[in-house]
Amino acid sequence: MRDNTPAASLLGGFIASFRRDLLIAARHKAELTNPLVFFLIAVTLIPLGVSPEKSVLALLAPGIVWVMALLATLLSLDGLFRSDYDDGSLEQMLISPQSLYFTVMAKVLVHWLVSGLPVTLLAPLLGLMLSLPIEGYLPLLASLALGTASMSLIGAVGAALTVSLRKGGLLLSLIVMPLYIPVLIFGASAVQTAVQGGAIGMQLAVLGAFLALAIVLAPIATLGALRISTNG
Amino acid sequence: MTESVTQAAIPLLELCNLGCERDERLLFSGLDVQLFPGDVVQIGGPNGAGKTTLLRALAGISTDFNGQIRYAGKSLPEATWEFAGDSLYLGHLPGIKKALTPAENLAWYKAQSGAAITINDALSAVGLYGYEDTPCYQLSAGQLRRVALARLHLSRARIWILDEPFTAIDKLGVSQLEALIAHQSAKGGVVILTSHQDLSLPQLRLVNLQDYQPTRNKTKNGISSLSGGDGYHA
Numbered sequence: 001m002r003d004n005t006p007a008a009s010l011l012g013g014f015i016a017s018f019r020r021d022l023l024i025a026a027r028h029k030a031e032l033t034n035p036l037v038f039f040l041i042a043v044t045l046i047p048l049g050v051s052p053e054k055s056v057l058a059l060l061a062p063g064i065v066w067v068m069a070l071l072a073t074l075l076s077l078d079g080l081f082r083s084d085y086d087d088g089s090l091e092q093m094l095i096s097p098q099s100l101y102f103t104v105m106a107k108v109l110v111h112w113l114v115s116g117l118p119v120t121l122l123a124p125l126l127g128l129m130l131s132l133p134i135e136g137y138l139p140l141l142a143s144l145a146l147g148t149a150s151m152s153l154i155g156a157v158g159a160a161l162t163v164s165l166r167k168g169g170l171l172l173s174l175i176v177m178p179l180y181i182p183v184l185i186f187g188a189s190a191v192q193t194a195v196q197g198g199a200i201g202m203q204l205a206v207l208g209a210f211l212a213l214a215i216v217l218a219p220i221a222t223l224g225a226l227r228i229s230t231n232g
Numbered sequence: 233m234t235e236s237v238t239q240a241a242i243p244l245l246e247l248c249n250l251g252c253e254r255d256e257r258l259l260f261s262g263l264d265v266q267l268f269p270g271d272v273v274q275i276g277g278p279n280g281a282g283k284t285t286l287l288r289a290l291a292g293i294s295t296d297f298n299g300q301i302r303y304a305g306k307s308l309p310e311a312t313w314e315f316a317g318d319s320l321y322l323g324h325l326p327g328i329k330k331a332l333t334p335a336e337n338l339a340w341y342k343a344q345s346g347a348a349i350t351i352n353d354a355l356s357a358v359g360l361y362g363y364e365d366t367p368c369y370q371l372s373a374g375q376l377r378r379v380a381l382a383r384l385h386l387s388r389a390r391i392w393i394l395d396e397p398f399t400a401i402d403k404l405g406v407s408q409l410e411a412l413i414a415h416q417s418a419k420g421g422v423v424i425l426t427s428h429q430d431l432s433l434p435q436l437r438l439v440n441l442q443d444y445q446p447t448r449n450k451t452k453n454g455i456s457s458l459s460g461g462d463g464y465h466a
Contacts (some may be wrong), residue, residue, distance in 0.1 A: 009346070016343030020329070020336065027331040027367075088325025095292045096344045097317035231294050 013098030017106035024083075025114045031079065035072040035115050036122060042068045043126040054131045061130035062140070062191035068126075069119050069144055070184055073151045074176065076115040078169055080107065080159040081226065090163070094230060104219045104226075108156050116148030132195070139194035139204075146207040147187040153211075153218035154179045160225035183210055242305045243268050244422050245290075245391055250299035252285045259285055260444035261298070269390070269420040272413060272433055276426075277441030283426040284324065286441070287395045290424065291321035303391075319391040320345075324399075326380035330369040334360060334379045337368065338386060347386045354385040359405065374400040384412055392416060394425040 025032060046064050047057055084090040093103050123144050124137050132140070158176035162168030190203035243266040251261030259282030267273060275283050288294040290301060292312060301308040303315045328337050338351045355364055358378040368376060377400045384392065392413075398406050410433060413423050417435050 012343050016340050020332070020340045023336060024329060024331050083329070086325075087329060088323055088327035089329060091288075091291075091293050091321070091323055091325065092327040092341075095316055095319070095321055097313070098344050227295075231296055 009097075010099055010102055013096075014102040014106050017098075017103045018110060021107055021110040022113070025110055032114050035076040036118050038075055039068050039072040039119055039122060040126070042071070044129065046130065057130045058133055058195070061127060061132040062136060062195065063188045064130060065123050065126055065132075065140060066144070066147075066184055066188040066191070069123065069148060070151065070180055072119050073115060073148055073155060074173060074180075076111070077155040077159045077176065078162075078172060080111055080156055081163040082159075085163045085229070090226065091230060094226060100223045100226070101219050104156065104222050108152050108219070108222075111156070112149050112152040116152050117145075120144040120148055132191075135197065136191050136195045139200050140191050142204060143187040143190040143200075143207055146204065146211050147183045150183050150207070150210045150214045151180055153214035154183075157218055157221045157225055160222045160229060162229075163226070164229040183207065186210075243302070244271075244304060245424075246300075246302040246305075247290075248300040248302065250286070250289070250297060250301065252282050252289060252297045254282070254285055258446050260441045261446060263299070263439075263441075263444045265439055267391075267422045267424070269422065270417050270435060271437065272417050272423045272425075272435050273437045273439055274425055274427060274431060275439050275441060281441040281445070283441060284395055287321070287393050287424065287426060288323070291319065291323075291393050292316065293321070315391075318389050319393060320383065320387045320389040321393045321395075322380055322383065322397060323395045326376055328368055328376055328379050330376075331367065333365045333367055334371075334382070335364040337379060338382055341383050342386050345383075345387045345389070347388050349385055351382075351386070354382040355379075357385045358382045358408075374402060374405070377401055378405065381409065384416075390421045392421065392423045392425075394423065396426055396428075398427050398429050 043064060046060070050056065050060065081090060084093065093100060096103070120141060123140050127137060127140055155176050158172045158179075161175060162172045165171065186203045186206045190200045190207070193203065194200050245267040247263055247265045249261075250263040250265075252259045259280075263286075265273065275286060277283055285294070289297040292308070292315065295309075303311045303318075306314075308315060328334075334355055335351050338354060342351060352361075352364060355361060358381050360375060360378055360382065363371065363375065368379065371379070381397065381401075397409060401409065406429070410431060413425070413431075414433055414435075416423055417433075
């Protein structure tokens, strides 16, 4: 019935959704900076609260930066589908002739571009504040880039499950947190090992495997959860 | 058009023994409606009768119903993909992003429908010429509704499912929308709508959900209609 080919319309739908979400993100600059400001403040407070001693900070730095990046991602998740749910766009997404898989992928990709990527790029600066040894910077960037992308994808499942609840914030954290723990363990361990002079191929490979799995499975779980949330 | 002529024997959309419940309360049951190309059906009934629930089930948002919905002879879960490409649902919530301009909003919908008409033409058709680049949060409720209605011009779907399309629309807008519905019907489309207004369309059929209510619930529904709920809780 449609005269455009399925492949072209899939790509077209993905691009249209991607552009729309990027535009919306660009119009809500205050919401965009929230997780970043949190990340910055939380990490800055650590030397004041724990110890300004260089050796102590260097020991803690990988873990602290990773935990704060995780919390910053968590903070930004709640709004992922909220406004779509409130204004009826979510219903339209669900019944659109476009594949919902790609619409969800576009949304998650935009979420990562505006939360995970800035956090990753900001991390070396904060590493400097925590006197992270020089060997740790590249592993920090690489592990955070892989890890935050997985976290955006996994978090979308939780956000979709809780979107119809008025006060879903706490529940969202409880659902998503256990799934973030493996990412945190391997991410922080990559940086830690690099600082101690070890090889980090294994940790990065595991993080990459998490990401590959999340790309395949998380959008499917997300769209199932979205259907449950809007049904009724 | 030729398609609709050859398929005249099979209804484009058919509801067979349809029943919906909400919060363990049966809203209606045993609803049988056949819609042939050119039909316009107005779903009636008091507040809380299940009009929105019915339209959400028809649109494919809610799968929480008994009975069957058939699209061109095929049962709906199997024909979801074809049905999604051939139907358009406008709900209570307009599905319009307030942070975006009307043109940006419609660009997303146009990418789905692939209609030939340009967005500016669609916007002028609903009387929003000159508002293409005004952010939607600056528009009035009626104008916002008109942005959503512009999707009717951008769509090539044969089945329109419209939930209270006349809300917040002025008198001229109402008559324009009526003309648009008549045009869709003349093209061989099907329009299902809910409205508390009396429409002046010759081909209009009325389906009152009250006739399909289980009798034991009548008084209960009478009370709930006073409380003002519209069968829709987000």
